[in-house]
Amino acid sequence: MTRRNARAQIVILDGLPHVEFSMRILFSYFVASIMVAAFGSGVHAQEKSEPTATRFTSVVPIFSQVLVYQYPTSFKAAFEAPSPQKYLLELVPKNESVDAWSEMITISGYKDLASKATPQDFAARIAGGFKNACPNSFAVQALGNLPVGGNAAFAAVVGCGTHTYKGSDVKEMMVMVVIRGAQDLYTVQWATRGSPEAGPPAIDRDAWMARIKDLSPLNLCTPAPGEKSPYPSCLNKPS
Template structure:
């Protein structure tokens, strides 16, 4: 479901992606204890990295943290519009899903948005939920999602909210302590 929604959002908002990426912006969050990279890919238009708990895979996971970059998207759209596109397309990917209102906020002095989606039955037939944070960089859109497959607890959601709440956007030569 995550991949379908992310691709649909990008296609809906971007007619073409420029080949030149903005200068080395990146999302920085607290270390993920006991998580390992499960998948990663990048090109001039976008990048994705999926991290899962040690012993799990991107096919069989209980938690997943996904980090994406969409080149040039922030120059054409806003984090709130990106998140709203995800919200609007969720019912097609997951009938019966509960989608929170898009919350606009500021992260690292940049426009950002948050969203939560709870899907009662994902493609695998089990519940899947994710919290999404989108941050506008100079020209790129940076997105981090924390997803849960199967049952999730209040403690799981609190962990995800703390993790995303501690995420910052670091720019080249940024002097924020978390960026060094």
């Protein structure tokens, strides 16, 4: 996994973060396999797998809470950038990189923003970044409220029929789930790239809901006092 400076800079505007997008990404059911990623001053990962496993369960402490999600075993953690105010983790298919990918799963956290924006407000901010990148081929569809572990959450799909990345035109689409925690805001995103389209891309609601299902069960919880990784109280908490 690569660790380096975050590629998306955060600037506070009117009390909310404004995301300066890099074009790398426009923002940017339990199984027998468990990947425990405990990020802080360093990266520590434990992985248990079975030959038939198709997904890992990842348990990530981010600021005041622990985020639990799943991802395909065909993906790898490729980029991680923790900072005092923002956390970023990117996963791509094993034969790809953060600079050349067809799909990317992004986990992010924003410290102390839970009281400053609703999940829908924050999703609108992210969608605005997409629209700025491709005003003539922008598409968006709200998927609605999607509570996560008792926390308010909102899901939406955004897309660009055409935007330029490293001199080439590509189509980019993304489903996002924005979660409001006790103190912080979190996002779980799954983006795809493909051949460019002249106009706004069609959004297949069922297909994007299926991607959210592939990341589920999503959970966000506060670990028990003194509890250590892998945070069993969060792993066993109903989503």
